[in-house]
Amino acid sequence: MSESIAAEEGVALVLRRDEQGAMVLAGNADRYGKPLKVDFVGGRAAHRRRFGGGRGQLVAKACGLGRAESPQVVDATAGLGRDAFVLASLGARVLMIERVPMIFALLEDGLARARLAPETAAIAKRLQLIRGDASREMSELIRSVGIEPQVIHLDPMFPHREKSALVKKEMRVFQELAGSDADAPRLLEAALDLATHRVAVKRPRRAPALHGPKPQHVIEGKTSRYDLYVHRAL
Secondary structure (H helix, E strand, O other): OOOEEEOOOOOOOEEEEOOOOOEEEEOOHHHHOOOEOOOOOOHHHHHHHHHOOHHHOHHHHHOOOOOOOOOEEEEOOOOOOHHHHHHHHOOOEEEEEEOOHHHHHHHHHHHHHHHHOOOOHHHHOOEEEEEOOHHHHHHHHHHHHOOOOOEEEEOOOOOOOOOOHHHHHHHHHHHHHHOOOOOHHHHHHHHHHHOOOEEEEEEEOOOOOOOOOOOOEEEEOOOEEEEEEEOOOO
């Protein structure tokens, strides 16, 4: 039987366990869609792990894994951990930073389950998760785990990259919990100060670049792109 665990004040969402024991974030289905959970073992993650395109994927190229590099990456806007897990599956060591308590709880639960599954245990060892607001305390958060980030990955969640009803409902959860990432320019500024080699910013394909320095390179995909701010080559 499901048990309510926590709720954010003023938001009609609740953390609970599903029938398989995984933590999910659930609310009114008409407004929020199916309960959200972080699943690194099965579903979309498993399909992407097997058929996603390896180091040819957009996020891999943007973060410098295209030439057999395995850099230390900080994913400062971890979200549901999808990009971080792809990078870790390709050999990168990734520190995930997440500021929203409910989303952090989903990540923590998904990572714990991934560490127990034989097919993902080795990948999960390359992932580290901490809670905090990277736009305000990125330096302190990174220093607390004693790493020197070669690459910092940013994925400000607004505006939407896709128009499907499923994505709209999923993003509605994030926006109600965390707002619209209006502090993204400050996040970019902090990342540029800390990354030793590059900052990779994920954007909708037609969206403007974040306010601040002009990116030196752009890598485009079908629906999204990466703006790259490069200090030096990996």
